[in-house]
Amino acid sequence: MKGELSAFLDQVRPAIDAALDGLLPVESAPPARIHQAMRYSVFAGGKRLRPALCLAGYSLYRQDLQAVLPVACAIEMAHTYSLIHDDLPAMDDDDFRRGVPSCHKKFGEAVAILAGDALLTLSFGVIAAAAAFPPDRIAGASARFAQALGTREGMIAGQVLDLDAEGRTVDEPGVEAIHRAKTAALISASVGIGAYLAGASGPDLEQIGVYGQNIGLAFQIVDDILDLEGGKDGERKKATYPAVYGLDRSVELARRFTSDGREAARKLGDRAALLIEIADSLETRCA
Amino acid sequence: MKGELSAFLDQVRPAIDAALDGLLPVESAPPARIHQAMRYSVFAGGKRLRPALCLAGYSLYRQDLQAVLPVACAIEMAHTYSLIHDDLPAMDDDDFRRGVPSCHKKFGEAVAILAGDALLTLSFGVIAAAAAFPPDRIAGASARFAQALGTREGMIAGQVLDLDAEGRTVDEPGVEAIHRAKTAALISASVGIGAYLAGASGPDLEQIGVYGQNIGLAFQIVDDILDLEGGKDGERKKATYPAVYGLDRSVELARRFTSDGREAARKLGDRAALLIEIADSLETRCA
Numbered sequence: 395m396k397g398e399l400s401a402f403l404d405q406v407r408p409a410i411d412a413a414l415d416g417l418l419p420v421e422s423a424p425p426a427r428i429h430q431a432m433r434y435s436v437f438a439g440g441k442r443l444r445p446a447l448c449l450a451g452y453s454l455y456r457q458d459l460q461a462v463l464p465v466a467c468a469i470e471m472a473h474t475y476s477l478i479h480d481d482l483p484a485m486d487d488d489d490f491r492r493g494v495p496s497c498h499k500k501f502g503e504a505v506a507i508l509a510g511d512a513l514l515t516l517s518f519g520v521i522a523a524a525a526a527f528p529p530d531r532i533a534g535a536s537a538r539f540a541q542a543l544g545t546r547e548g549m550i551a552g553q554v555l556d557l558d559a560e561g562r563t564v565d566e567p568g569v570e571a572i573h574r575a576k577t578a579a580l581i582s583a584s585v586g587i588g589a590y591l592a593g594a595s596g597p598d599l600e601q602i603g604v605y606g607q608n609i610g611l612a613f614q615i616v617d618d619i620l621d622l623e624g625g626k627d628g629e630r631k632k633a634t635y636p637a638v639y640g641l642d643r644s645v646e647l648a649r650r651f652t653s654d655g656r657e658a659a660r661k662l663g664d665r666a667a668l669l670i671e672i673a674d675s676l677e678t679r680c681a
Numbered sequence: 682m683k684g685e686l687s688a689f690l691d692q693v694r695p696a697i698d699a700a701l702d703g704l705l706p707v708e709s710a711p712p713a714r715i716h717q718a719m720r721y722s723v724f725a726g727g728k729r730l731r732p733a734l735c736l737a738g739y740s741l742y743r744q745d746l747q748a749v750l751p752v753a754c755a756i757e758m759a760h761t762y763s764l765i766h767d768d769l770p771a772m773d774d775d776d777f778r779r780g781v782p783s784c785h786k787k788f789g790e791a792v793a794i795l796a797g798d799a800l801l802t803l804s805f806g807v808i809a810a811a812a813a814f815p816p817d818r819i820a821g822a823s824a825r826f827a828q829a830l831g832t833r834e835g836m837i838a839g840q841v842l843d844l845d846a847e848g849r850t851v852d853e854p855g856v857e858a859i860h861r862a863k864t865a866a867l868i869s870a871s872v873g874i875g876a877y878l879a880g881a882s883g884p885d886l887e888q889i890g891v892y893g894q895n896i897g898l899a900f901q902i903v904d905d906i907l908d909l910e911g912g913k914d915g916e917r918k919k920a921t922y923p924a925v926y927g928l929d930r931s932v933e934l935a936r937r938f939t940s941d942g943r944e945a946a947r948k949l950g951d952r953a954a955l956l957i958e959i960a961d962s963l964e965t966r967c968a
Contacts, residue, residue: 419833423832423833425838425842427841427845428837428838428841475798479795482794484791484794504772505841505844507766507769507771508766508840508841511762511797512831512832512837515801515830515831515832516832518805518823518826519827522826522827523824528816529815529817529819532819532820533809533816533819536805536820536823539805540803540805540809543802544802545706545719545799545802545803550795550799551715554712557792
């Protein structure tokens with residue numbers, strides 16, 4: 395991560411980590427094993443991109459970031475659940491995640507399945523209990539969250555499309571559909587839920603949704619390029635942008651999505667400066 | 682199921698099934714595989730005990746049962762998620778559920794993991810969108826639901842305690858703790874969330890909680906006895922009431938829990954007739 399995003403992440407990460415620590419049951423709470431597994435995966439070194447984006451979306455309209463921190467943490471919990479289940483032997487079968495044993499290698503498959511389930515459950519519980527907001531916004535945020543994680547163009551839809559694609563030739567609309575659902579939906583919802591809880595208007599939320607979808611896609615393309623350069627995913631013939639479009643066109647597409655994202659953010663006026671800086675930083679990760 | 686409960690289940694099941702049908706994405710909706718798997722497991726012949734208990738709790742205070750139907754269905758979705766994940770090879774490794782292939786045997790492990798995740802996600806989405814209730818009750822119901830499904834004395838806690846117990850000798854408080862968390866928490870929350878959404882008072886909710894915990898335990902004991910008679914669970918040395926207490930004392934305990942549940946229900950006055958009939962019916966399943 396370069397530039398403003400990196401600075402923003404560094405600035406908010408301590409508060410996010412402290413809030414996650416406060417929201418997750420302590421390791422010693424019985425049954426200890428599940429709480430150890432949940433904490434192990436949540437504190438295994440994530441960048442905290444999604445909760446930071448939630449704070450960024452909120453900060454467009456309100457400055458009391460403390461209020462939205464639990465919701466930002468709920469988003470990170472759900473992201474972590476998706477990584478734990480994604481790494482399972484029946485899914486991507488990854489023994490390592492961020493350089494350390496994945497949850498199922500460390501705690502066994504049964505506990506890993508339950509730790510993912512538990513983080514997903516807790517994420518909704520944390521949103522339901524976010525007392526800083528009027529209850530209608532809590533319910534609205536929860537509905538948006540479920541949508542972004544769900545089977546209709548949400549994260550689980552992306553996982554299924556990804557499974558369907560493995561070992562097959564995927565065309566250009568195919569790879570976009572996968573990544574829109576698998577990655578961009580939750581990234582977009584992160585900014586969107588932050589802005590929604592801060593009271594953004596309907597038209598603003600629409601632009602923020604377009605912004606989030608576009609930077610989500612750009613983020614995924616850059617990730618695929620970095621993974622390719624790092625030697626990952628290629629051997630399993632996953633549907634990635636570089637595999638479908640080649641490297642040069644992938645870089646070009648990442649630029650185009652970033653530019654479309656910036657465009658949408660500009661319609662929000664002066665308050666969009668942080669969102670534009672984030673878009674630029676996400677794109678230049680692979681420059 | 683015998684008696685009044687059976688009649689009540691027969692009476693409400695068609696409406697529950699129709700509402701589930703309306704809330705679950707259609708099979709043809711892309712990605713079709715996940716929606717097929719979700720529907721397969723939800724419509725594999727459940728008794729609909731938990732949603733019926735939610736309707737029963739609601740009916741103590743209000744008669745417009747239609748309003749609470751989506752929430753009752755959300756509870757059934759979460760129950761189904763727990764069965765799908767429980768059947769996975771890494772968990773109980775059950776190839777059959779209610780006489781048909783379990784979700785992972787029918788759709789593969791990856792889709793079964795995702796179908797469970799998807800039902801859990803959708804269950805919270807359905808509660809968040811339950812428009813018939815004031816938003817503060819929606820948020821409250823969602824928080825109670827997350828608690829009942831969670832790792833602190835909720836369903837996942839029960840699953841972990843159950844895993845910890847497998848192959849070991851479990852003592853009497855141990856088996857009660859497992860079943861309080863694994864079964865009774867969600868059964869109790871089913872009645873409790875129904876009553877809460879209908880506007881039950883705090884003291885009433887407390888009695889309903891005691892009622893639910895007790896009939897939940899009685900239900901589990903009777904289930905264990907029926908399973909033992911049917912030849913299940915014994916060979917895996919699971920922590921069951923008959924295994925720990927023997928058959929006679931298990932029957933006696935089921936009676937005692939039922940009686941404690943009835944006692945709590947009686948404190949609600951005349952409106953508790955249905956709850957008392959349900960308690961009686963659950964107990965006499967194995968008489």
